[in-house]
Amino acid sequence: MALVEVCKQRLQSLRDDDFGDLLDDVQKFCEEHAIVVPNMEDLHFVPGKSRRKAPRLTNFHYYRVDLYFQVVDTQLKELNDRFDEVNTELLLCMACLSLVNNFASFDKAKIVRLAQLYPQDFDHIDLINLPIQLDNYIHDMKMHSEFSSLRGIGDLAKELVKTGRCASYMLVYKLLTLALVLPVATALVERAFSAMKIVKTPLRNKMGDQWLSDSMLIYIEICICFY
Structure with missing residues (x-):
């Protein structure tokens, strides 16, 4: 950024x-x-x-x-x-989950802000508990060298599941999974816009919304199955 x-x-x-x-x-x-x-x-x-x-x-x-x-x-x-203001803030907050250099980028305030950007996934009680959980989480991670040697947050999420810590730090684990699925979700939206250009051509400019929606759903689902 x-x-x-x-x-x-x-x-x-x-x-x-x-x-x-x-x-x-x-x-x-x-x-x-x-x-x-x-x-x-x-x-x-x-x-x-x-x-x-x-x-x-x-x-x-x-x-x-x-x-x-x-x-x-x-x-x-x-x-x-x-890279507007919201996207920039989202990416900077996500970077605080990085485990590079023994979690050198860890910033509790920014990680809490990241959770606030997902109001449907984190309610008021979760936002109160998250800072306490983050304190325990970062202390635990720095105590065990095997976590700092992992290659990325994907491996970190797998290791949390493997060691059972995903249950102890379920809010942190949820943030990790949201960060991991964001690129996939973004690509899916872009693929939908690309499909719209293919499905609704100048020869089909009178296509109704429901027909367009059904046609795009079939086209996108085929692409997802293919990939």
């Missing part, structure tokens, strides 16, 4: 400050390869369209705003949509 934030900041910096440097590099490249460079102060006209009705925009405005800003803004939008 830190790298994602760095990427966002770098893209924003490219958008705000670096167009001039890019333009200089492009002009040098064009001069070296005998490519005609348009005058940036001239009016820009789209080939094949009426010049009389065209908006009075300079080449500089066209290349900077209509092309350069458009590309960078598209990349920023994709990152912001994929």
Whole structure:
């Protein structure tokens, strides 16, 4: 998530400050390869369209705003949509379950916050008991070196079941299972949107909601069985 934030900041910096440097590099490249460079102060006209009705925009405005800003803004939008505030908080809280470096990322407050993001799975009593259970859990984990040598939270969940600790730390175990199924649940949603494009084509644009739902259910279930 830190790298994602760095990427966002770098893209924003490219958008705000670096167009001039890019333009200089492009002009040098064009001069070296005998490519005609348009005058940036001239009016820009789209080939094949009426010049009389065209908006009075300079080449500089066209290349900077209509092309350069458009590309960078598209990349920023994709990152912001994929890693919005809620998703970022969810991933950062999930990272606190990691057992790398003897549970160095463990943060009780963030793990409790993770449970709060699943109100249907953790009621008020669970949220009261979770901090106490987390104190016992992390003390137990650090006392036994076999847990710190595991490769990931998948192996950690298996070891908790194997040793019977999943019953002692059932709230922590539930958080681990939720973290493990999240990628699968996300992939299933994305697969549903992909199926929608395949099932509801321009030739089927009058398809009703119920027929679409039934058709997508059959298509997705076949894909799940295949995988």
